[in-house]
Amino acid sequence: MVxxxxxxxxxxxxxxxxxxxxxxxxxxxxxxxxxxxAVRTKLPLWFTxxxxxxxxxxxSPPLSIGVESETEFLDVRLTQYVDPETALAAxxxxxxxxxxxxxxxxAETKLSDIAFISYEIRIQTAGVSEELAxxxxxxxxxxxxxxxxxxKDGEDKTVDIxxxxxxxxxxxxxxxxxxxxxxxxxxSSFLNPDLLIRVLKEKCNVFAKDDPTEEFLSxxxxxxxxxxxxxxx
Numbered sequence: 001m002v003x004x005x006x007x008x009x010x011x012x013x014x015x016x017x018x019x020x021x022x023x024x025x026x027x028x029x030x031x032x033x034x035x036x037x038a039v040r041t042k043l044p045l046w047f048t049x050x051x052x053x054x055x056x057x058x059x060s061p062p063l064s065i066g067v068e069s070e071t072e073f074l075d076v077r078l079t080q081y082v083d084p085e086t087a088l089a090a091x092x093x094x095x096x097x098x099x100x101x102x103x104x105x106x107a108e109t110k111l112s113d114i115a116f117i118s119y120e121i122r123i124q125t126a127g128v129s130e131e132l133a134x135x136x137x138x139x140x141x142x143x144x145x146x147x148x149x150x151x152k153d154g155e156d157k158t159v160d161i162x163x164x165x166x167x168x169x170x171x172x173x174x175x176x177x178x179x180x181x182x183x184x185x186x187x188s189s190f191l192n193p194d195l196l197i198r199v200l201k202e203k204c205n206v207f208a209k210d211d212p213t214e215e216f217l218s219x220x221x222x223x224x225x226x227x228x229x230x231x232x233x
Contacts, residue, residue, distance in 0.1 A: 002106040009046040009077040013107035020098040027062035041090035046077035069221035118223040121179035124216035137170035164191030
């Protein structure tokens with residue numbers, strides 16, 4: 001039995017993907033797009049108050065531009081109970097195949113409970129070999145992995161990102177480096193996979209060519225996990 005939230009709404013969660021050309025759509029544009037999509041579904045949406053009411057939407061951690069994902073989450077507040085399958089069909093009528101919704105259910109957890117995110121990273125670069133893959137893995141799994149990132153004050157800071165790497169493997173496959181990494185997504189220790197690439201570029205001579213057209217990088221989210229390393233729901 002689905003219960004009404006004490007604040008007077010039902011929390012319906014959707015799982016969707018964002019791939020292909022949509023990887024170049026910013027999170028802010030995604031929020032605007034989904035606000036319009038939600039209205040088109042004719043679902044009994046719960047709107048914010050004020051001069052410019054909007055449907056209340058809550059997203060899982062934002063994707064960087066250029067990153068694809070097979071697992072994203074969206075919480076939508078409803079004023080009335082709606083069968084999840086009916087809501088799922090309504091959402092899919094308003095999106096393309098590159099942003100397909102796969103699941104819908106009434107959630108009791110919070111999206112802030114997402115503790116880890118798994119990524120698949122493919123790197124096409126000069127000198128790919130089993131030896132380079134081994135060096136990259138050893139570099140990222142060293143006791144200390146220093147990387148430069150911007151702090152909240154906008155200043156560059158050198159930080160140890162190793163605590164944010166839960167697990168990682170690197171292998172050579174089909175002439176490229178293939179990384180599988182599970183990284184912290186806790187709000188206090190979120191680790192962007194961009195920092196892994198930055199370390200490999202500095203320490204392992206990855207992406208060293210002057211001609212960027214000869215090298216290639218793809219990053220895809222493949223799973224979100226809770227603190228017990230189970231698939232997030």
